[in-house]
Amino acid sequence: MENKYDDRFLLHYLDGMLDPSEKQLLEQEMEKSQVIRERLYLMRFTIRAIKFKGYKSSVNEIQHDFLQHRIENKSFTSVSTPKLEGKERPMQFWTKIAASLLFLCTLGYVLWLFQADGAQLYESNFISYEIALERGAGLQENQLESLYINGEFKQMFQVSAEKTLEEFESFELLLLGTAALELNNPEEAIWYLQQIDSDNTENQTDDYQDEVDFFMAMSYLKQGAYEQALRLVQKMRSEEQHKYHSNFSWAEEYSIRLQNML
Amino acid sequence: MGKSTVWTDKEILEAISGSNQINEAIRQLYEGYYGVLENYILQNSGNEADAADTIQETMLVFLNLIETNRFRGESSINSVLYGINRNIWLTTLRKRKSTLNRDQLYSTQQEREVPDISKTLEEVEGYQLMMSLFEKLGKKCRQLLHLFYYENLSMKEIAAQEGYTNDQIARNTKLKCMKELMNQIEGNKHLKDLVKNALGYGK
CATH class of the missing domain: 1.10.10 (Arc Repressor Mutant, subunit A)
Structure with missing residues (x-):
């Protein structure tokens, strides 16, 4: 009896190809025969597995398309989707990055300036005095000038020890003042430079006045005398013809002002 | 078939059980329910990759429920999908974190909400x-x-x-x-x- 219900017959049943009477007979037989029942169930399970394979590939494909479409439409915020990593960045994105970096650099610079003390400002602005070439051609070189050019600053003070301030020419006073600064002695530098400043005021001259303003400002910064330094820096920045007009930026001026207020 | 852009539950079930426009029906499931299912995973210690894996399995289990006549539209597709998705995700978490209390909690919730899921998963x-x-x-x-x-x-x-x-x-x-x-x-x-x-x- 069971031979009649072979695989072909069972498959026809599962495929819906039996006529109603055959179908009824098989169902009755299944009630009695565990062998037929188990074989039929196994066959049905196999068919479902075949269908499942089809579902799986469809679901795979549809999910892939769905997620791809969603990424392209940017309708969600991705956290860790690897596909986004290869995405092209618009120009606006890079502009924003560049602007942010520029802003951070500027902010850092401004903060540095605002917290910079006199010693830092001195280090970043100090330049040695250089004797103009045309001067050397027109005038006979004196001893102080030779020593200054050779960088023998200490000897300059040794050879000048016997002289009083009034005996020096303005140019010599300037060399001695800047030499004192080279030797990290701002007090002595101010002593020499102030003499030129006083002479100019008294005689209504302006011999080396621009140099005096600059090196005195540097000396005051070195000393931490911000009020005096600020006055000179403001003078230099306000006079467009001043030789050292561009040596201090507005930020440095504000930095000195800030230090003066503290 | 003259369906509108968004299919009803009945239309989706008919398309799947009748092997008619199966792919379109699956697309409808993704369009209609992916966001809700994903949100559940994301709010419960999962990431987007977890959500993608879980939802894929959820869809397959759901299709199998229809194929085996265990679901004939007695409740909404939304609640069935949500239940399957939750169940699969809790099983995944259970495998990842083997805390006894958590295990018991998950098992209780699982059995209460989708009784057939373990058989379907088998x-x-x-x-x-x-x-x-x-x-x-x-x-x-x-x-x-x-x-x-x-x-x-x-x-x-x-x-x-x-x-x-x-x-x-x-x-x-x-x-x-x-x-x-x-x-x-x-x-x-x-x-x-x-x-x-x-x-x-x-x-």
Whole structure:
């Protein structure tokens, strides 16, 4: 009896190809025969597995398309989707990055300036005095000038020890003042430079006045005398013809002002 | 079929159970429910990759529920999908974190909400194993079985499409392919036990 219900017959049943009477007979037989029942169930399970394979590939494909479409439409915020990593960045994105970096650099610079003390400002602005070439051609070189050019600053003070301030020419006073600064002695530098400043005021001259303003400002910064330094820096920045007009930026001026207020 | 852009639950179920426009029905499921299902995973310690894996499995389990007539639209597709998705995700978390209390909590919730899910998952495991045997069949066999059982083509259409002399030849080939596949199942003890176990609750 069971031979009649072979695989072909069972498959026809599962495929819906039996006529109603055959179908009824098989169902009755299944009630009695565990062998037929188990074989039929196994066959049905196999068919479902075949269908499942089809579902799986469809679901795979549809999910892939769905997620791809969603990424392209940017309708969600991705956290860790690897596909986004290869995405092209618009120009606006890079502009924003560049602007942010520029802003951070500027902010850092401004903060540095605002917290910079006199010693830092001195280090970043100090330049040695250089004797103009045309001067050397027109005038006979004196001893102080030779020593200054050779960088023998200490000897300059040794050879000048016997002289009083009034005996020096303005140019010599300037060399001695800047030499004192080279030797990290701002007090002595101010002593020499102030003499030129006083002479100019008294005689209504302006011999080396621009140099005096600059090196005195540097000396005051070195000393931490911000009020005096600020006055000179403001003078230099306000006079467009001043030789050292561009040596201090507005930020440095504000930095000195800030230090003066503290 | 004259469906609107968004299908009703009934239309989706008809399309799947009648093997009619299955792909479009699956697309409707993704459009309508992916966001909700993903949100659940994301709010419960998962990331987007977890969500993608879980939702894919959820869809397959849901399709199997319809295929095995365990779901005929008694409740909304939304609540069934949500329940399956939650169940699968809690099972995944349970595997990842083996805290006893959490285990018990998850098991309780699981049984209360989707009673059939563990059986369905067992079936799905059986299908996966069977698929590996299916891959061992020849290309012609695989194509023929796929076209008949998944694409729902008639033997006449398959014969014409695949170059068989007539539909009877195609039918005989199909039987031969099925027998070959079943012989492989019979020869695989692990799979046979798994199928027998699953068949214990099958119709």
